[in-house]
């Protein structure tokens with residue numbers, strides 16, 4: 001009989017070890033992320049919060065391989081992405097990572113289904129229309145497949161953007177303020193979708209300013225001045241808001 005022991009890294013979707021990133025030089029240098037150690041566990045949804053300029057977006061970009069660390073190591077599963085060459089990083093971002101933005105970043109001249117099919121085309125896969133339609137139907141947009149972004153509400157556009165990010169079945173979905181441009185009803189629809197995805201085992205890392213959004217995640221990390229200062233699980237929106245106010249003073 002063979003016993004398979006899962007490697008330790010299998011439980012970790014993304015890990016940052018001693019990661020730092022500065023911008024500028026000399027007296028104007030800013031240490032946006034300062035010696036951060038964190039592990040994002042597979043199948044969990046983590047919110048990243050902190051005052052403005054605390055390094056949230058930089059941390060997200062480093063974890064997603066959109067920016068390179070000055071020092072330290074970033075591991076996606078057991079792949080050290082800090083050691084990856086540019087073309088490896090590009091390939092990895094196309095296949096193993098999904099990213100959604102506050103401003104949706106859909107291509108205005110393409111329909112919803114063409115936007116969703118794009119990552120498959122970039123990964124040189126011929127997208128089947130039924131696969132794309134089914135993915136849109138899963139997020140309640142079966143009847144919007146032929147619409148262009150300007151013909152969709154903000155919440156619908158963000159659901160298309162999430163579907164596009166997920167179509168390659170990435171190991172981790174990164175989201176930078178995914179509800180920042182939405183009214184509260186649309187925001188709730190998007191958060192419900194992210195919650196359902198996490199409940200299905202999707203790893204999600206999300207930057208947000210909204211305590212109500214953070215409270216939907218499994219855990220919340222708090223940054224201040226580029227450093228990780230706290231981690232809470234099971235906190236209510238009020239508790240998250242209170243913690244944030246503490247950090248801003």
Ligand SMILES: Nc1ncnc2c1ncn2[C@@H]1O[C@H](COP(=O)(O)OP(=O)(O)OP(=O)(O)O)[C@@H](O)[C@H]1O
Pocket residue numbers: 023024030031032050051052053054055056057058059
């Ligand atoms: N490309 C850049 N060039 C120079 N400085 C930068 C750059 N990107 C970020 N910074 C600086 O790094 C620090 C962290 O920025 P970052 O955008 O990561 O913070 P944040 O917590 O996401 O902020 P916000 O909540 O306002 O979006 C800030 O002081 C910012 O001015």
